[in-house]
Amino acid sequence: MTEALEHAKETMEHAHHLSTHGEPHDTFPRNVAMLVAFLAAILAIAEIGGKGAQNAYLTLHVTASDDWAFYQAKNIRSNLYNLSADVLESLPTATEPALRKKIDAARAEARRLDDDEKSIGRKQAREKARRSEQERDHAFHRYHLYELVVGALQISIVLSSVSIVSRMKPLAWLAAVIGGTAGLAGLAIALHLI
Secondary structure (H helix, E strand, O other): OHHHHHHHHHHHHHHHHHHHHOOOOOOHHHHHHHHHHHHHHHHHHHHHHHHHHHHHHHHHHHHHHHHHHHHHHHHHHHHHHHHHHHHHHHOOOOOOHHHHHHHHHHHHHHHHHHOOOOOOOHHHHHHHHHHHHHHHHHHHHHHHHHHHHHHHHHHHHHHHHHHHHHOOHHHHHHHHHHHHHHHHHHHHHHOOOO
């Protein structure tokens, strides 16, 4: 971000020099300098949005990992209860009432760990982990879109600078179009429209 803002500052200084030492009624350098200042401001805001999306992605990545770890823990516990019940059922004394009670309790606990609406069962943990992954992927997509906006704004600042030096007004118009489009895209990303 600092390089782009430094470049914008240099462009504005060069435009000021041209407008004070050039032709008296030539407002082109000053207008392009204003364009560069506007594009630099949008660039700074877009980079803040990009950093926010990047932080959201990293946070959601950790959340998704935690959710999947919780799911795995529920899965392991459920399997252990089922395995305990299987071992107890394989015993010759499996029909005794005390042992049968332990087998039924182990199976009931395994079922509760699989699907528990009151707490979070394995089924609910899996759904929560999938939602976390979707949110993470969306945040990464937003981060990538912000990176494209930042790149387009940097290109438009460079084109603006070249238009001042070369006195080519079509380059300034192209820079304004690219920068304006990038700014609108950044706004759409910020408003979660794309």
